[in-house]
Amino acid sequence: MSSRTVIRGGLVVTATDELTADVLIEDGRVVALAAHGSAYAEGWTADTVIDATGHYVIPGGVDAHTHMELPFGGTFASDTFETGTRAAAWGGTTTIVDFAVQSVGRSLREGLDAWHAKASGRCAIDYAFHMILSDVNESSLKEMDLLVSEGVTSFKLFMAYPGVFYSDDGQILRAMQRSAGNGGLIMMHAENGIAIDVLVEQALAAGRTDPRHHGEVRKVLLEAEATHRAVQLARVAGAPLYVVHVSAREALAELAAARDQGLPVFGETCPQYLFLSTDNLAEPDFEGAKYVCSTPLRPRDHQEALWRGLRTDDLQVVSTDHCPFCFQGQKELGRGDFSKIPNGLPGVENRMDLLHQAVLDGHITRRRWIEIACAAPARMFGLYPKKGTIAPGADADIVIYDPNARHTLSVATQHMNVDYSAYEGRSVTGQVVTVLSRGETVIDRRRFTGRAGHGRFVPRETCQHLT
Numbered sequence: 001m002s003s004r005t006v007i008r009g010g011l012v013v014t015a016t017d018e019l020t021a022d023v024l025i026e027d028g029r030v031v032a033l034a035a036h037g038s039a040y041a042e043g044w045t046a047d048t049v050i051d052a053t054g055h056y057v058i059p060g061g062v063d064a065h066t067h068m069e070l071p072f073g074g075t076f077a078s079d080t081f082e083t084g085t086r087a088a089a090w091g092g093t094t095t096i097v098d099f100a101v102q103s104v105g106r107s108l109r110e111g112l113d114a115w116h117a118k119a120s121g122r123c124a125i126d127y128a129f130h131m132i133l134s135d136v137n138e139s140s141l142k143e144m145d146l147l148v149s150e151g152v153t154s155f156k157l158f159m160a161y162p163g164v165f166y167s168d169d170g171q172i173l174r175a176m177q178r179s180a181g182n183g184g185l186i187m188m189h190a191e192n193g194i195a196i197d198v199l200v201e202q203a204l205a206a207g208r209t210d211p212r213h214h215g216e217v218r219k220v221l222l223e224a225e226a227t228h229r230a231v232q233l234a235r236v237a238g239a240p241l242y243v244v245h246v247s248a249r250e251a252l253a254e255l256a257a258a259r260d261q262g263l264p265v266f267g268e269t270c271p272q273y274l275f276l277s278t279d280n281l282a283e284p285d286f287e288g289a290k291y292v293c294s295t296p297l298r299p300r301d302h303q304e305a306l307w308r309g310l311r312t313d314d315l316q317v318v319s320t321d322h323c324p325f326c327f328q329g330q331k332e333l334g335r336g337d338f339s340k341i342p343n344g345l346p347g348v349e350n351r352m353d354l355l356h357q358a359v360l361d362g363h364i365t366r367r368r369w370i371e372i373a374c375a376a377p378a379r380m381f382g383l384y385p386k387k388g389t390i391a392p393g394a395d396a397d398i399v400i401y402d403p404n405a406r407h408t409l410s411v412a413t414q415h416m417n418v419d420y421s422a423y424e425g426r427s428v429t430g431q432v433v434t435v436l437s438r439g440e441t442v443i444d445r446r447r448f449t450g451r452a453g454h455g456r457f458v459p460r461e462t463c464q465h466l467t
């Protein structure tokens with residue numbers, strides 16, 4: 001039996017338009033938009049009518065960088081696909097793209113199957129996968145083609161973490177050459193991990209063991225150098241490049257220079273680099289461990305450059321790199337040795353609100369908010385216009401958002417499975433009220449009504465930013 005829902009009277013905001021409009025949804029898809037009050041919209045009948053008066057009606061967020069249950073530093077990211085996708089829905093995100101991991105000595109197939117098994121039947125919202133390449137060799141290169149044909153169309157490589165995920169320049173070049181041929185997009189963790197490991201060893205030998213030294217050894221210059229190298233390798237391979245979690249002004253300058261030359265080079269930053277800084281890493285009593293992630297938080301004066309990059313389109317996407325570890329028992333693994341603190345921050349629930357606050361603070365426009373959090377990640381990773389916009393034919397992944405609700409981010413009220421908030425006590429204006437995922441209500445006026453297993457795996461096209 002077909003089901004119809006109408007959302008009436010809200011301000012529909014997409015990356016390109018703002019209009020007080022009604023939205024008609026049938027069987028999980030948007031079928032029409034029409035000016036609110038028009039005879040056409042008034043004529044729509046529906047099983048469910050949602051009154052969005054005074055609220056925004058926006059596309060569900062697309063978070064293109066999450067790590068549910070990631071094995072890292074001898075432990076696992078504390079959100080499962082069930083808890084993490086539920087928290088994402090609470091925060092107005094309706095699609096995540098998580099990272100399946102190839103272990104060293106194993107095939108891509110094995111890694112991807114393991115991630116499918118973790119996620120299948122557990123997600124509250126739709127999900128897709130990138131593939132982390134930890135062992136680039138003849139057989140994993142061939143497997144890349146197969147994955148692209150299965151809708152896993154992007155591959156993360158690491159210039160950091162020697163001995164774990166690291167690839168050398170030769171492996172990177174080979175993977176880029178392969179992606180140039182098969183349409184896959186290489187995502188780069190751009191930090192010079194070999195040089196960083198020397199500085200880590202020297203810091204620890206000198207007794208510099210506190211969390212703040214994590215930021216000091218992972219130098220801006222080593223992010224910029226790796227970014228530059230990644231761009232040059234991509235040029236040699238004739239491949240597009242997407243640099244993840246850009247944190248340093250100097251790394252952004254490398255991307256901007258490449259883009260000025262017309263190269264297909266793209267960049268992502270994350271809320272932690274826009275709202276947090278080395279001041280947090282320096283918090284006393286080991287509290288700084290809560291803010292250990294890589295690339296690391298930077299001095300506050302990098303933030304304005306990142307905001308500018310988001311305005312000028314030198315950065316296209318804001319994702320969370322959601323990779324939570326509890327302070328108790330997980331971050332604590334690195335007491336007395338910052339290099340043993342598991343890397344990563346929680347944030348999948350906070351991204352849409354923090355970026356809306358950035359609209360109010362004048363950093364970005366309302367439509368740019370939707371562009372960087374919904375439309376651009378969907379285009380970049382082959383999900384558009386199914387995801388990332390509100391238009392006829394799109395999945396009805398829709399958020400009713402109250403732009404005036406003021407609330408405080410806190411561990412006491414969040415839904416992520418982690419024992420702290422990176423934004424504890426921060427007041428933001430703007431809050432999710434209701435969330436639809438393919439037309440099904442998963443958050444209903446701030447009550448969770450979704451279910452584990454509603455979320456489906458979404459096979460992706462190749463990058464649409466290039467077409």
Ligand SMILES: NC(=O)NCCC(=O)O
Binds near residue numbers: 067292293323345
């Ligand atoms: N970013 C981070 O600190 N942890 C997750 C792994 C990665 O993205 O490098």
Ligand SMILES: [Zn+2]
Binds near residue numbers: 189245294295
């Ligand atoms: Zn990374």
Ligand SMILES: [Zn+2]
Binds near residue numbers: 065066067321323
């Ligand atoms: Zn990550």
